[in-house]
Amino acid sequence: MSRxxxxxxxxxIALAAFGMLYGLYYAVFVEHQTLDQMxxxxxxxxxxxxxxxxxxxxxxxxxxxxxxxxYVRQVDVHSHWIGLAMLMIVMGAAFDRLGFGQRIxxxxxxxxxxxxxxxxxxxxxxTVGHGSAFASAAAILGSGLVIIALAxxxxxxxxxxxxxx
Amino acid sequence: MRxxxxxxxxxIALIAGGMLFGDxxxxxxxxxxxxxxxxxxxxxxxxxxxxxxxxxxxxFARIGGLLEDRGTKVDTHVHMxxxxxxxxxxxxxxxxxxxxxGRKKFLAKxxxxxxxxxxxxxxxxxxxxxxxxxxxxxxxxxxxxxxxGALMIVALFGEAWGLLNYFRSRPAVESELPQDRSWESxxxxxxxxxxxxxxxxxxxxxxxxxxxxxxxxxxxxxxxMLDSAVANSSAAxxxxxxxxxxxAEKAVEIAAHSHIIEFGLLAxxxxxIQPYVFLRDVWKRRWVMLLLAGSVILPIFVLLELRFGxxxxxxxxxxxxxxxxxxxxMLVGILRYSGSxxxxxxxxx
Numbered sequence: 216m217s218r219x220x221x222x223x224x225x226x227x228i229a230l231a232a233f234g235m236l237y238g239l240y241y242a243v244f245v246e247h248q249t250l251d252q253m254x255x256x257x258x259x260x261x262x263x264x265x266x267x268x269x270x271x272x273x274x275x276x277x278x279x280x281x282x283x284x285x286y287v288r289q290v291d292v293h294s295h296w297i298g299l300a301m302l303m304i305v306m307g308a309a310f311d312r313l314g315f316g317q318r319i320x321x322x323x324x325x326x327x328x329x330x331x332x333x334x335x336x337x338x339x340x341x342t343v344g345h346g347s348a349f350a351s352a353a354a355i356l357g358s359g360l361v362i363i364a365l366a367x368x369x370x371x372x373x374x375x376x377x378x379x380x
Numbered sequence: 381m382r383x384x385x386x387x388x389x390x391x392i393a394l395i396a397g398g399m400l401f402g403d404x405x406x407x408x409x410x411x412x413x414x415x416x417x418x419x420x421x422x423x424x425x426x427x428x429x430x431x432x433x434x435x436x437x438x439x440f441a442r443i444g445g446l447l448e449d450r451g452t453k454v455d456t457h458v459h460m461x462x463x464x465x466x467x468x469x470x471x472x473x474x475x476x477x478x479x480x481x482g483r484k485k486f487l488a489k490x491x492x493x494x495x496x497x498x499x500x501x502x503x504x505x506x507x508x509x510x511x512x513x514x515x516x517x518x519x520x521x522x523x524x525x526x527x528x529g530a531l532m533i534v535a536l537f538g539e540a541w542g543l544l545n546y547f548r549s550r551p552a553v554e555s556e557l558p559q560d561r562s563w564e565s566x567x568x569x570x571x572x573x574x575x576x577x578x579x580x581x582x583x584x585x586x587x588x589x590x591x592x593x594x595x596x597x598x599x600x601x602x603x604x605m606l607d608s609a610v611a612n613s614s615a616a617x618x619x620x621x622x623x624x625x626x627x628a629e630k631a632v633e634i635a636a637h638s639h640i641i642e643f644g645l646l647a648x649x650x651x652x653i654q655p656y657v658f659l660r661d662v663w664k665r666r667w668v669m670l671l672l673a674g675s676v677i678l679p680i681f682v683l684l685e686l687r688f689g690x691x692x693x694x695x696x697x698x699x700x701x702x703x704x705x706x707x708x709x710m711l712v713g714i715l716r717y718s719g720s721x722x723x724x725x726x727x728x729x
Contacts, residue, residue, distance in 0.1 A: 216476070221547075224473060224476075224543070225543070228473075228536070228539070228540050228543070229540070231466070231536065232533065232536050232537060232540065235529065235532065235533050235536065236533065238529070239526060239529050239530065239533065242522070242525075242526055242529070243518070243526055247517045247518060247522075248517065251517075254440065254443075254444050254447075257440070257602070258436065258437060258440035260602070260606060261424050261425075261427075261428055261436045261439075261440065261606065262433045262436050262437060264428045264606040264609060264610055265427060265428045265430075265431050265432060265433040265435075265436050266431070266433055267431065267610065269606075269607075269610065272606055273603065273606075276599065276602050276603060276606070277599075279602070280595070280598070280599045283595075283598075284595060287595075294458075294638075297462065298462075298641065298642075298645075301462075301465055301466065301469055301645060302576065302645060304469045304472070304473070305469060305472070305645060305648050305649055306648075308469075308472040308473070308652060309569060309648065309651070309652070312569070354587075358580070358583075358584050358587075359584075361580060362577070362580050362581065362584060365573070365576060365577050365580060366577055368573060369570070369573045369574060369577055372569055372570045372573055373570060
């Protein structure tokens with residue numbers, strides 16, 4: 216097994232296990248409480264409005280928006296880590312069919328692994344500081360790396376196909 | 381049946397089951413649920429106008445139930461299909477898992493049992509609720525789902541341990557999947573990679589252009605909805621409509637992104653198991669073309685639902701059915717392959 220395939224398969228399995236552990240922790244300790252908080256804030260906004268307490272109502276709406284901002288990203292992190300991990304393992308199985316040399320294959324593999332870790336990490340860091348430029352930059356850099364690595368992989372498969380014809 | 385074939389067979393069955401559930405959900409639950417949620421939200425704005433906090437609370441309890449109903453069904457669909465993808469992945473790495481055939485089969489069964497129980501547990505969450513639960517937050521169905529998830533994690537760690545064993549001791553590798561360079565395999569591999577790439581590009585565009593704008597729009601809609609309700613204005617109903625449209629917009633954009641990537645991944649995975657599909661070449665090609673066509677039709681027409689309504693939704697559902705039919709066709713081929721091996725081994729004599 217080539218080094219590139221090892222990076223992809225081991226990195227992918229580790230990332231999938233980590234993503235699932237995160238999902239389990241999130242489902243047991245965070246999700247239900249977050250959903251309660253989100254639903255509670257929105258209901259409170261309407262109840263306050265019914266009682267004509269508009270400042271409190273708008274504060275509750277802000278709390279709802281803030282909780283939902285976190286919730287969307289927390290769920291996205293879980294699904295993206297596992298999804299990207301699966302893609303890495305699949306690519307690991309197919310990499311010997313890529314029409315590139317070992318060095319380029321290894322560079323693509325590291326690009327995929329780095330991007331797959333960095334992109335969801337940047338997304339979850341956005342929940343620590345809303346609108347954090349560092350977190351957004353990490354997410355953009357990570358997703359960019361994954362897209363470039365995947366585009367090069369697609370070219371590699373086409374080259375393999377051309378070579379075999 | 382060896383661990384590898386068990387995972388291939390179980391994986392495709394889980395994916396087909398998850399997709400069938402998704403199609404049934406899209407046709408019979410999704411739109412009806414959205415309509416009921418909109419009606420409940422409208423009732424909440426009327427309760428606000430009538431200065432009736434008790435009615436607001438009652439309505440929100442109903443909205444919570446509707447959202448849980450929808451959310452658990454989406455999660456059932458996603459987790460069942462994803463467990464299938466993971467099973468197919470594990471099938472690919474089986475030759476490098478350095479355990480005895482019996483232990484490998486045990487791990488495969490453990491993973492598949494978890495993969496079946498997890499979506500069942502998620503599906504039941506809405507119906508079981510907190511009945512007889514020892515916790516005030518998590519019900520028995522959640523406990524079932526979480527336990528099934530834990531089973532899958534244990535199986536995954538077991539597989540990783542087997543892989544580590546292989547790289548430590550380098551034992552003789554049992555037969556790998558045949559290196560297939562057939563037309564079907566190549567079309568699935570390159571077509572799948574292109575689908576995944578398109579999904580990533582669309583996801584990046586969505587995150588950059590739509591995500592923050594939609595979050596801001598939602599906050600503004602709710603703010604306007606409450607202010608209008610307090611003023612007893614008809615604008616409250618317009619805000620409820622705007623919220624419904626926004627929810628639909630988000631749902632179709634996220635569904636298009638996730639489905640095109642998942643279908644791409646599925647196509648790549650299926651490219652590896654083509655040697656196991658024991659059918660005539662012409663049928664293998666038909667299933668490949670049907671799968672790829674459905675994989676393109678579903679996400680595109682899901683996106684077009686906002687513009688063309690239920691007609692586009694219906695075509696998207698047909699796309700889903702095309703993928704399911706192709707999967708079942710390949711599954712039949714794998715069954716025929718298993719049968720042929722059994723006959724050769726004298727298993728049926």
